Amino acid sequence: MSWLSVSFEADADRVELLTDALLAAGALAADVGDAAAGAPQEQPIFGEPGAETGRRWQRSRVTALFPANIELSAALVQAFRAAGIAETTPYRVDRVDDQDWVRVTQSQFTPQQISQRLWIVPSWHTAPDPGAINIVLDPGLAFGTGTHPTTRLCLRWLDRHIRGGESVLDFGCGSGILAIAALKLGAAAARGVDVDEQALLAARHNAMQNQVTAGFFDAADKLGRPAQIVVANILANPLRVLAPLLAKLTEKHGRVVLAGILEEQADEVREAYRPWFEMDTTEREEGWVLLSGVKA
Numbered sequence: 001m002s003w004l005s006v007s008f009e010a011d012a013d014r015v016e017l018l019t020d021a022l023l024a025a026g027a028l029a030a031d032v033g034d035a036a037a038g039a040p041q042e043q044p045i046f047g048e049p050g051a052e053t054g055r056r057w058q059r060s061r062v063t064a065l066f067p068a069n070i071e072l073s074a075a076l077v078q079a080f081r082a083a084g085i086a087e088t089t090p091y092r093v094d095r096v097d098d099q100d101w102v103r104v105t106q107s108q109f110t111p112q113q114i115s116q117r118l119w120i121v122p123s124w125h126t127a128p129d130p131g132a133i134n135i136v137l138d139p140g141l142a143f144g145t146g147t148h149p150t151t152r153l154c155l156r157w158l159d160r161h162i163r164g165g166e167s168v169l170d171f172g173c174g175s176g177i178l179a180i181a182a183l184k185l186g187a188a189a190a191r192g193v194d195v196d197e198q199a200l201l202a203a204r205h206n207a208m209q210n211q212v213t214a215g216f217f218d219a220a221d222k223l224g225r226p227a228q229i230v231v232a233n234i235l236a237n238p239l240r241v242l243a244p245l246l247a248k249l250t251e252k253h254g255r256v257v258l259a260g261i262l263e264e265q266a267d268e269v270r271e272a273y274r275p276w277f278e279m280d281t282t283e284r285e286e287g288w289v290l291l292s293g294v295k296a
Helices: 012-024 072-083 101-108 149-161 176-185 198-208 237-239 241-246 263-273
Strands: 001-012 029-034 059-067 092-097 118-121 133-136 167-171 191-193 216-220 227-233 249-260 277-285 288-295
Touching: 001 012, 001 029, 001 072, 012 029, 012 059, 059 101, 072 118, 118 149, 118 176, 133 176, 149 176, 149 227, 149 249, 149 277, 167 176, 176 191, 176 198, 176 227, 191 198, 237 241, 237 249, 237 263, 241 249, 241 263, 263 277, 263 288
Parallel strands: 118 133, 167 191, 167 227, 191 216, 227 249
Antiparallel strands: 001 059, 001 092, 029 059, 249 288, 277 288
16 A cells, blocks of 8 residues: 655645645645744744744645545645645655555664763663663654754763753653653753643653653643753744743753754854853754853
8 A cells, every 4th residue: 555645835824724625635634834944934833832822834834645546636626726725836746655664663763872871772672781871762753762963962961961960851852852861861850841742741651661750741831940951952943932931940050951953043042042141062963053051
């Protein structure tokens, strides 16, 4: 069995109508993302703390999955007409072949050495170094498996700076990997927050799998007392918006660690945090930047 994946861009005011129309025309699923993802024009996602409520991406990337035997051109014309967009809208089609997805996924995730003493090990593998600090983590619905440069930058920073006994807040925790790593490295307490309920469920599961006690909470809840170390591996635009909130959540003389920033975005993010922090560290990997600083 195989499927057809169709992707194209659409204006914000047409996206909701369009996804409904695609499903009515025979799509099995429809997904919407920021068309400018990864670029300086990227906007905070829906529901990001500190962002305007009801704000939408100016241009969205819409992806729909159709059965391979559908008359695709006719289905798209039907959907485009129903949504009131031009039938000549350019789109891309990719064939998605059926596979043993479990085996394929597992083959893509092998143990990763993050530092001399820190490893990420999927649950179906034996730890290459049993004496190391091994984080058991499987790929799932939440961001943060250690494969992305921004996650590796944060993990290495924690490895170098956790001395023991610190309190850590992982803002935008995803899989919970940074809070879990902080505890395994010796932090006294760690908690994480996210806007995605699925991410919170994954983070709680991962904490149990690693036999650590970490609290994971919705970002809309009361976030509690400030932490000595606040880590936020999100994206540059949300990080700029969140600067006052993250400053409030960082103890005096505590440290903020920011990642998810492209090299060309680093100066703007750094300037957003200067009213509260002395930004003293910049680290890079594969075009991504980590910034950190001390709260005055």
